[in-house]
Amino acid sequence: xxxxxxxxxxxxxxxxxxxxxxxxxxxxxxxxxxxxxxxxxxxxxxxxxxxxxxxxxxxxxxxxxxxxxxxxxxxxxxxxxxxxxxxxxxxxxxxxxxxxxxxxxxxxxxxxxxxxxxxxxxxxxxx
Numbered sequence: 001x002x003x004x005x006x007x008x009x010x011x012x013x014x015x016x017x018x019x020x021x022x023x024x025x026x027x028x029x030x031x032x033x034x035x036x037x038x039x040x041x042x043x044x045x046x047x048x049x050x051x052x053x054x055x056x057x058x059x060x061x062x063x064x065x066x067x068x069x070x071x072x073x074x075x076x077x078x079x080x081x082x083x084x085x086x087x088x089x090x091x092x093x094x095x096x097x098x099x100x101x102x103x104x105x106x107x108x109x110x111x112x113x114x115x116x117x118x119x120x121x122x123x124x125x126x127x
Contacts, residue, residue: 002026011062021063022125029067029125033080034059035117044115049086050093052119057097060121069127071087074103076124083118084109092121099111 007022007029010095015021022031036045036052037059045055061071079090087107094102101125113120 007063007067009062010038011066013042016042022067024067024127025077025082027127029064029069029073029127031063031074031123031125032062033120033122034063035114035120037115037117044117047084047118049089051068052117053086053090053093054097056119056121057093060123061097064125065074067125069125071097072099073125073127074098074123077103077105078122079105079107080110080113080120081107081118082110082113086118088127094100 002025005024006020007024009021012021012034019032031077033103035055036055037043038045038055045051048098064070064073084107
């Protein structure tokens with residue numbers, strides 16, 4: 001069994017189930033899915049998709065920072081959307097949070113997400 005380290009920060013929403021915000025194995029960090037919860041209130045930021053996408057990136061950023069990196073250390077990003085017509089909005093907002101080269105990415109349409117969020121993202125980080 002590889003040596004695992006739990007990554008935890010109060011600057012991102014606390015886990016609402018049996019999982020960790022992230023797990024680090026050697027120099028790889030596996031980010032759990034983040035939905036657009038505001039860390040202080042544990043409530044959805046808004047029902048506006050742009051606000052939700054931005055909050056998810058802020059949450060992922062906080063976990064990346066706790067792991068010793070930043071969003072630009074993400075090598076694989078998975079985006080889950082309840083409406084794939086918002087994909088262009090993801091691209092627009094993502095460009096303001098990331099530098100090139102952008103991570104490898106998948107976009108998956110799903111029927112629902114926890115807390116009725118419209119977007120969730122997880123990823124793999126190398127630090």
